[in-house]
Amino acid sequence: MKAALVRTLVRLLIVPVAAVLAALMVGAPGAHAATDLSRVAEALRESPVYVDPEATAQLSEADAEALADKIEDADKPVFVAVLPADYPTENLFQNLRTETGVTGLYGIRLGDEFDARADSSVLSRQAVDNLVTAVRGAGDAKAQLNDFVDDALRNVGGSAPSTWTDGSGGDGVPTAALITTGAVLAAGGAGAYALARRNRRRHAEEQRAALERLRVVVDEDITAFGEELDRLDFHPGEPGADDAMRADYEHALDAYEQAKSLMAAATKPEDVRAVTQAVEDGRFALATLAARREGRPLPERRPPCFFDPRHGPSVVDATWTPPGGATREVPVCAADATRLADGRDPVIREVDTEYGRRPYWDAGPAYGPWAGGYFGGGILPGLLIGTMLGSMMATPSYAADYGAGYGDFGGYEGGDLSGADFNTDDFSGGFGGGDFGGGDFGGGGDFGGGF
Known part of the structure; x- marks a missing residue:
């Protein structure tokens, strides 16, 4: 991949300098200090994988590059940091999320231990817990990550x-290194950008195709x-019409025009x-109008x-x-209701799919x-239990791709630059007090500790 090649060339220029600095720090007693978290966050804003200079024995540059490419190709907000075992753990996830300012899933390998946290808008607490439990004891850092x-x-x-694709330097790349690799970046820039944007374009195309299929049904x-409006054949000036009837009719007409306008603007x-x-x-306005005209009790507001x-x-x-x-x-x-009471099948709305009418x-x-x-307002999940759509809609990934559909998952979608505006409960617990490792990790990926 051209994007991977560019990052590799830049990093190759940085490695000798980093090695010299590391050697100087080893030779100076007391000179070692943990990489400032703001630098870690800066690196993660530019690339999904960060390996601390003191932790390169855990994950090689080539392996880190391959891992980063995998995440970028999938176009998902997954962040991985590999830090030395003695890195300060107090409020580590919460502070990293604050410094990074990006909604997503954060996994940290600290020495031989691993844990993760996520914004609940992209992955539930239980899902994070399951992910962490599944990879604990997976072996070396490469296999585990x-x-x-x-x-x-x-x-x-x-x-x-x-x-990740805005063209900025990557892992805190020095100006000199950027200048040195300028020719390479210029030659491959267009191709690298196109490659990095591939998944986003594909996702946008899938969304457009889905909308066009849906447009037929809507x-x-x-x-x-509109045909119901015509069949009602109501005239505001007809004998017996009152202000309540006219208000119902106007409400129905406005809703009809609004629906057409909203669908025309849908993207x-x-x-x-x-x-x-x-x-x-x-x-419902039409049903209310019909009841008024016929002298029947007004209908109860119910779902369709x-x-x-x-x-x-x-x-x-x-x-x-x-x-x-x-x-x-x-x-x-x-x-x-009559059909069901008689033991017959209801008349079900079917739509065209690649597998026929469903x-x-x-x-x-x-x-x-x-x-x-x-069917908003919380009623839909119960109606769709056990169906394909119901299973899909219960996942955060569905909410990110198609909207919640019902209710509100809340928060920002993955990848949003939300800054410090996030639920700290999603990232608290675990590291505080040195509880990292030994299976006592705030519940193995649970949030707020002890869940």
């Missing part, structure tokens, strides 16, 4: 920070809503949540029919067991925001 990174890249949410929803799947929220709100939101607001919760799944209560329209909950991750707009 590669295992950790491989597992982490499959689970962590978000994207790599833009500072347009069907908006069209169906990623998570933008669709606002569209389906508008459609759901407009449909689970099987197909185009059926309109639900009227009751019914027991339903999907094929091969667990029984759950779902909101249903009157027609589907229910929306088995059609792919982009339908999370679509369903979240209809």
Whole structure:
């Protein structure tokens, strides 16, 4: 890789100088001091792997480079630091996260011990705990850190920070070294930049493709809503119309126009949540208007029919067991409630997938925001238990790629430059008081100690 070649050439220029400095420090009693944490953080803002000069015996330059390339190619906010065994441990994770200012997952190898912490927006406490437990006792630093990174890249949410590809120097590279390698950087700069941006482009293309597939379904929803408006055939000046009816009708019209406008402006799947929220709100306004005109009691505000939101607001919760799944209560329209009571199948919303027509909950991750707009407020997880979409939406990586869909995972997404604005509980515990190692690491990756 050109990017890897550039970093390697720069580091080769630095190594002799570092070796001389290290030799001078060895020869001077009391001269050794731990690398300042701000320098470690500066290096991690430029590259995902930092190896302290006093810890190079643990992880060679070539192995560190290969590990960094793996993380950068995956485009995930995973940071690895290899520090000497006697490095100060008090508040180490919290202070490193503050100095770095980047949301992500941080793994630290300290001598022969290892632990990790993460912003909960990219990886849950339990997931970090599991990752750390899985690699403890994995052998030497190279094996352990590669295992950790491989597992982490499959689970962590978000994207790599833009500072890894902004063209700045890397591991605190001196100006002289940059000048020396200027010709190489100039020759390979375009190619290196293109390579580093490959995964981000691919992700953006996948998001655009998902949005276009989703657009077909959302347009069907908006069209169906517009047809409902036409069928109602309400005229604000008709006999018997009052201000409440006119307000309902205006609300429905506004929701229809808002849905069209929001969908036209959508650039990623998570933008669709606002569209389906508008459609759901407009449909309820129509149901309220119909009840007023017919002299019926006003409907209770309920979520739409689970099987197909185009059926309109639900009227009751019914027991339903999907094929091969667990029984759950779902909101249903009157027609589907009757079908279920008669032992018949409900009319389920199916959409086109590469495997043919499938229910929306088995059609792919982009339908999370679509369903979240209809079934927000915490109801959706219970409805989707055991489905493909439900399993996806329960992961932080899904939230980072498609939005939470329901609820709010909170925080910044991985790779965001959030500075000191983060939950310190995510990074506290463990190192404080010298508890590093011996299996007593604040619960092996748990946050806040003792969880």
